[in-house]
Amino acid sequence: MQHNGRDIGTFIATKEHRRFVEFANAVRKNRYIGLCYGPAGVGKTLSARRYAHWDDVEPYLQEGPHSHPSESEALVTLVKSRTIFYTPTVSETVRDMRKTLCDLIYQAEDSIDNHLNYDENFCEINKHNKDVEMLIFDEAERLSMNTIELIRDIFDRRSIGVLLIGMPGIEKRLSRLPQFYSRVGFAHHYRPLTGDELTFVLTRHWRSLGISLDNADFTDTQAVASIARITGGNFRLLHRLFTQIERIMKINELTLITDEVVDAARSALVIGVT
DSSP: OEETTEEOOSOOOOHHHHHHHHHHHHHHHHTOEEEEEOOTTSSHHHHHHHHHTHHHHHHHHHHOOOSSGGGOHHHHHHHHHOEEEEOOOTTOOHHHHHHHHHHHHHHHHHHHHHHHSBOTTOOBOOOOSOOOOEEEESOGGGOOHHHHHHHHHHHHHHTOEEEEEEOTTHHHHHTTOHHHHTTEEEEEEOOOOOHHHHHHHHHHHHHHTTOOOOTTOHHHHHHHHHHHHHHTTOHHHHHHHHHHHHHHHHHHTOOSOOHHHHHHHHHTOOOOOO
């Protein structure tokens, strides 16, 4: 799986991801503004992109209309998801955001309408509006007061679900904007991996290296404890750490992940506050 040009491995449907899906469905169904916040690297963006099927939908929208919309699997996915995923640029202006969002929404709704409302002879029937049901904004810390007001205006005019994703503290910042915050109906705290779920994810990482994680083996148990201590269950940091573990094992022709291997991999990383 690719994200922003980086290989992040196979997507794992964790308990936090399932909670995110339930939360997003509630925002979409009830047409509220929702806030999702959590530390960097825990999987918020991955869950949101997965929910919107954005890795499939975004290229389709960027390429423009096709000769026959129903032939596109990405379009069928868009018809089901009805969701736009948007990452504002740094210091984005209201004008730029309005144009980009309008283009995305127009392209999405036009594609959905074409797919749903054309008969076999391509005769247009019953064209309708507001096919997009959810807007997801990642990196919400980048939003200025003016762009937040634009989002509120879109929410009011379209009666559409809106979901903002950011770091802890974003809810306190938005609480200082009463007209916007009064429209917030749900909030979701996205947490790091813990306990059995962390063990499950680590088992997948072990398997990706062609070895098995044995909870009865002291060497494996010690390595797991070290990984949990270093990463704190942070999804992104886990992937970065295992990239280094794989490199070290190949260089040294090792077949076991030991505490020493984990420490060597840790020394190759720059780990900030998570």
